[in-house]
Amino acid sequence: MIDYDFHTHTTFSHGSGSILDNALAAKQKGLKGIAIADHGFSHPAFGMRRKYLKQMKMECEQAQKQTGVEVFLGIESNLLGLSGKTDLKVEDYSYIDVFLAGIHRFVILDRASDYFKFFGSNFFTSVLKLSPSDKLVKNTTAAYINAIKNNPIDILTHLNFCCYANSLEVAKCLEDYGTYLEINTKKVHLTDEEWQNIVDKTNVNFVIDSDAHSPDRVGDCSLYSDLLSRISIPNKRIHNLCGNKPNLRFSAFKEKNL
Numbered sequence: 001m002i003d004y005d006f007h008t009h010t011t012f013s014h015g016s017g018s019i020l021d022n023a024l025a026a027k028q029k030g031l032k033g034i035a036i037a038d039h040g041f042s043h044p045a046f047g048m049r050r051k052y053l054k055q056m057k058m059e060c061e062q063a064q065k066q067t068g069v070e071v072f073l074g075i076e077s078n079l080l081g082l083s084g085k086t087d088l089k090v091e092d093y094s095y096i097d098v099f100l101a102g103i104h105r106f107v108i109l110d111r112a113s114d115y116f117k118f119f120g121s122n123f124f125t126s127v128l129k130l131s132p133s134d135k136l137v138k139n140t141t142a143a144y145i146n147a148i149k150n151n152p153i154d155i156l157t158h159l160n161f162c163c164y165a166n167s168l169e170v171a172k173c174l175e176d177y178g179t180y181l182e183i184n185t186k187k188v189h190l191t192d193e194e195w196q197n198i199v200d201k202t203n204v205n206f207v208i209d210s211d212a213h214s215p216d217r218v219g220d221c222s223l224y225s226d227l228l229s230r231i232s233i234p235n236k237r238i239h240n241l242c243g244n245k246p247n248l249r250f251s252a253f254k255e256k257n258l
């Protein structure tokens with residue numbers, strides 16, 4: 001069982017429960033803390049809205065008081081292109097405690113050309129179950145790496161879900177910058193071979209996240225238990241288990257720079 005679940009959604013984006021509902025579910029399951037990590041602003045259908053940041057922050061504080069569970073305000077920001085830019089702006093930083101980022105479909109991109117270089121090709125390759133071209137892998141890897149280098153991201157969500165990066169190269173970059181690789185328990189996003197390679201050939205650390213879109217899934221680790229039956233990941237490299245608390249890069253960045 002995890003102590004912290006850093007990736008839960010609410011009605012502010014694509015989830016079915018409120019911030020308090022997620023906190024109550026976390027309390028019931030014995031978690032020490034959760035992050036509300038709703039989808040970033042540039043997703044027209046599911047994205048959270050910037051104008052609600054203040055309200056969300058207040059609701060997190062109230063939910064924490066009411067439940068005794070630590071409730072962080074996070075965001076699952078979207079990568080916007082090859083430049084690695086995300087839709088979390090520096091002016092939003094003061095509201096946010098935990099910075100998650102991932103690649104999602106149907107977001108409003110930084111430049112239209114990114115659709116052809118990378119988003120569109122990932123979409124068609126995954127929907128048509130084609131094998132990805134070397135160029136697509138190269139571009140997707142570059143987008144992830146640029147995002148990790150250029151933003152103080154705490155957690156990279158569901159690496160390679162519906163897209164095709166060189167996962168080992170991305171994991172090496174995560175290790176270098178102190179960003180966690182998420183073990184997402186909502187979806188299978190890496191092959192067993194990729195997990196094994198990452199565990200054996202890098203020293204990147206991990207967090208397990210439910211990516212809950214409903215309160216009943218907060219803290220759910222069942223997909224991780226399945227993975228563990230095939231791949232061994234040392235507990236000491238998973239920083240939201242066994243009383244560990246992750247070292248969050250974004251907090252350190254804010255302390256130093258804001």
Ligand SMILES: [Zn+2]
Nearest residue numbers: 076102104157
């Ligand atoms: Zn996601």
Ligand SMILES: [Zn+2]
Nearest residue numbers: 007009076211
């Ligand atoms: Zn999510």
